[in-house]
Amino acid sequence: xxxxxxxxxxxxxxxxxxxxxxxxxxxxxxxxxxxxxxxxxxxxxxxxxxxxxxxxxxxxxxxxxxxxxxxxxxxxxxxxxxxxxxxxxxxxxxxxxxxxxxxxxxxxxxxxxxxxxxxxxxxxxxxxxxxxxxxxxxxxxxxxxxxxxxxxxxxxxxxxxxxxxxxxxxxxxxxxxxxxxxxxxxxxxxxxxxxxxxxxxxxxxxxxxxxxxxxxxxxxxxxxxxxxxxxxxxxxxxxxxxxxxxxxxxxxxxxx
Numbered sequence: 001x002x003x004x005x006x007x008x009x010x011x012x013x014x015x016x017x018x019x020x021x022x023x024x025x026x027x028x029x030x031x032x033x034x035x036x037x038x039x040x041x042x043x044x045x046x047x048x049x050x051x052x053x054x055x056x057x058x059x060x061x062x063x064x065x066x067x068x069x070x071x072x073x074x075x076x077x078x079x080x081x082x083x084x085x086x087x088x089x090x091x092x093x094x095x096x097x098x099x100x101x102x103x104x105x106x107x108x109x110x111x112x113x114x115x116x117x118x119x120x121x122x123x124x125x126x127x128x129x130x131x132x133x134x135x136x137x138x139x140x141x142x143x144x145x146x147x148x149x150x151x152x153x154x155x156x157x158x159x160x161x162x163x164x165x166x167x168x169x170x171x172x173x174x175x176x177x178x179x180x181x182x183x184x185x186x187x188x189x190x191x192x193x194x195x196x197x198x199x200x201x202x203x204x205x206x207x208x209x210x211x212x213x214x215x216x217x218x219x220x221x222x223x224x225x226x227x228x229x230x231x232x233x234x235x236x237x238x239x240x241x242x243x244x245x246x247x248x249x250x251x252x253x254x255x256x
Contacts, residue, residue, distance in 0.1 A: 009109070010074060011074050011078075011079050011104070011106055012072050012073075012074040012079055014033070014079075014106075014109060014111075015069075015072065015079045015081065015104050015111075016069065016072070017033075018030070018033045018104075018111065019067050019069060019083075021033065022067060023066045023067060025060060025061045027052055030052065031048075031052055033110065033111050034048050034051075034052075034110060034111050035048075035107045035108075035110040035111065035112050036048065037107075037112065038051065038110075038111060038112060038113065038114075039112075039113045040113070040114050040115075041113065041114070041115040041116065042114075042115075042116040043116075058152070058153075059152055062152040062153060062155055063087040063088055063089060063152070063155060064086075064087060064088040064156075065085065065086070065087045066085070066086050066087075067083045067084070067085055068083060068084045068086065069081055069082070069083055070082045070083060070084055070099070077105065077106060078103055078104060078105050078106070079103070079104040079106075080101070080102070080103050080104075080117075081101070081102045081104070082099060082100070082101055082102075082120075083099070083100050083101075083102055084097050084098070084099055085097055085098045085099075085100060088155065088156055088159065089129070089133060089155070089159065090129075092156075092159045092160065092163055093132040093133065093136065093159070093163070094132070095125070095128045095129055095132055096121065096124070096125065096128060097125070098119055098120075098121060098122065098125045099119070099120040099121055100116055100117075100118070100119055100120070101116075101117040101118045101119075101120065102114060102115065102116060102117060103115045103117055131239075134174075134177040134178070135162075135170060135173040135174040135176070135177040136158075136159065136162045136173075137177070138173050138176050138177040138180070139158075139161075139162050139165070139173045140158045140162070142173075142176075142197075142198065143161075144158070172218065175218060175236065176198055176218070178236075178239040178240075179195045179223075179236075180195055180196065180197075181194070181195060181254055181255060182194045182195075182254070182255045183195075183242055183252035183253060183254050183255070184252065184253055184255060185206065185244070185250050185251070185252045186250060186251055186252075186253070187250060188206060188244065188248065188249065188250035188251075188252065189205065189206055189207075189247060189248065189249075189250075190203055190204065190205055190206060190232075190244075190248055190252075191204045191205060191206040191209065192204035192211075193225070193242070193252055194211075195216070199215045199216065199217075200213065200214075200215060200216075201213075201214055201215065201216045201225055202214070203225065203227070214226050214227060221235060221236045222234065222235055222236065223236065223242075225248075230246075230247075232244065232245075232246065232247060232248040233245045233246060233248065234248060234252070239254075240253060240254040241253055241254070
């Protein structure tokens with residue numbers, strides 16, 4: 001009896017082993033921890049088949065996604081954890097990782113369900129991720145112009161290249177990334193400015209709504225847009241605001 005008791009794992013130990021297997025990206029071993037009627041409750045609700053199918057995606061391995069238990073509580077039929085989820089993007093771009101509160105429910109010694117109860121720093125994480133990933137992604141597309149699948153396969157290489165760029169170049173890519181999209185003028189001669197890539201901008205006038213394509217150049221915190229008459233000058237106030245001077249006088253705000 002003592003031997004049998006020693007061999008019987010606690011539910012906390014089962015969860016720890018399950019997370020170790022998850023971190024090794026072994027879908028077959030992972031499946032052995034789950035009951036046939038297993039359900040996952042997170043952003044989406046998934047049954048066992050769909051959960052394993054999503055989790056077998058090479059994305060997780062390419063991005064070196066790992067879960068680390070920060071705190072664990074064994075409460076008889078359930079185990080509650082606080083887990084840190086990290087990826088290579090978080091590590092190399094110095095983004096504070098997500099912290100998730102999870103509940104693991106059991107049927108005998110199998111996991112019957114996993115529920116994401118809350119993400120403690122979800123909004124802060126997304127904001128930091130978007131701010132730091134967007135310039136890096138712009139750099140990768142500017143230099144390689146590749147599809148996402150190819151990007152994922154070599155993500156470590158591209159991230160390492162980006163973080164070794166001089167600070168001035170990274171700052172410029174951040175400005176380019178922030179500019180992409182549509183800015184709307186308030187009581188201005190030009191109704192919209194639509195930026196695409198490192199050079200192209202479409203200007204829409206406020207009188208007739210006629211768009212015409214032009215080019216732009218960055219000069220530190222200023223940008224110049226060429227027209228058939230003279231250049232238009234804008235100060236980059238922040239990631240969502242341009243301040244126009246001269247004919248372009250006024251405030252232009254980026255649409256979400």
